[in-house]
Amino acid sequence: MNLLNDALLWLNDPLNWQGPKGVPHLTYEHLYISFFAVFFGALVAMPLALWLGHTGRGGGFTVAITNVSRAIPTLALLTIFAATAIGFGNRATIVALAVFAIPPLLTNTYVGIREVDPDVVEAARGMGLSGSAVLLRVELPLAVPLIAAGVRTAAVQVVATAGLAAIVGGGGLGVIINDGFGQQDRPQILAGGILVAGLALVVEGLLALVQHRVTPGRDRGRLLRRRRTDADALGDPSGDLGHRTDDEERAVTVP
């Protein structure tokens, strides 16, 4: 196919790998934006989710956040933040993407804490552990697999969405696609698509490995079993949080 050939030629051209609009710099910018977006998202979502999960409050709240966030177009939020006093550019992008990282982090951490075996928590209390000790030394470690799933979901989603920032003056690999559309350069558009998709798949793969590493063997099987049935969560409009896993989240929000 001619077009694909031209796209590969574009990717092979050393000129496209140099300078501020070169592939390495844009990739770095993409990852940098994504990292800080997830970081700031976690800074907001984690403490809130730990507290809600520990006290058992806010189940409806987290469901509502997830449902409403599904209806908010990423492009709208990126544009709105770019039009605030922050100004367009990477800072506005990071803030907008951090907002989108919050729902999966919040939901997974909350569910992770809630799903800790009540007997274990009871035993810890019986041993005289205080509330915060129970949270930090019992509930949090046991919730790590689901928290990792949440981080993976959020990160993949942020990396995917960061590509859109270029439309409203942001950086990252989306710039190649956006410029390509601007110049009607079809090989460049395709090349940009390959790069953005490739980066998303690589990040997904790496984080899947990390998630696998931090999930104890006993639970790996459990996660797999849930994978088959977790669409139950999608199927239950009442939003029973107990069934939600990362896959369900990913199924809903990634693109």
Added chain:
Amino acid sequence: MAADEPANPWFTWQYVKDNSDDLKHALITHIELTVVSVLIAIVISFPLALLCYRYRRLSGPVLGLTGVLYTIPSIALFAFIAPFPVFGLRKRTVVFGLVLYALLVLVRNMLVGLQNVPEDVRESARGMGYGRNRLLWKVELPVALPTIMAGVRVATVSTVALVTVGVLVGEGGLGQLILRGFNNNFYRAEILTASVLTVALGLTFDLLLAGATRLMTPWSRRRT
């Protein structure tokens, strides 16, 4: 901010009044893109889900493939298809992308809905002499309907949000106004009005579909 900067409020009725034609046109395009995409996705996913249900071995590959599609960022997906002349800067490019994204949720929920039909129910229907097809249409599908409709709801709401990415190919419905506002010196009223309309459209679709589900499944109402 400089003191002599002109006012740039986030919302004014004046904007809505002056641009009601543009808003209406963008809203209608947005609805059109959403409805067409979701309908096509339903038409494709239904036989796919039935095939996966009948032949269990198919469900792994089909769900796996749609799952990979889902990991591909929307901007990349449009970048893959728009350069080809059959697609180009047209509505069909947007619809094609949206259909692909809606497929995963729809196939998955149809399949899970069917698989979760209690074996007793199937057994008693068979005992009453139901054949394969009648079992499917009269028993399994109605029982699976709430799960299927939940999938349709999620797919529709996400599609409404995703239509805005169509700005890449110049067909983003309300997204066009969001981008125009941005390019027009950060015209806040335009950006926010179009954004709010998009969210409101998604939530309206969700409510309508929730109502439709209730009407279609009167037997499940006593749950609460």
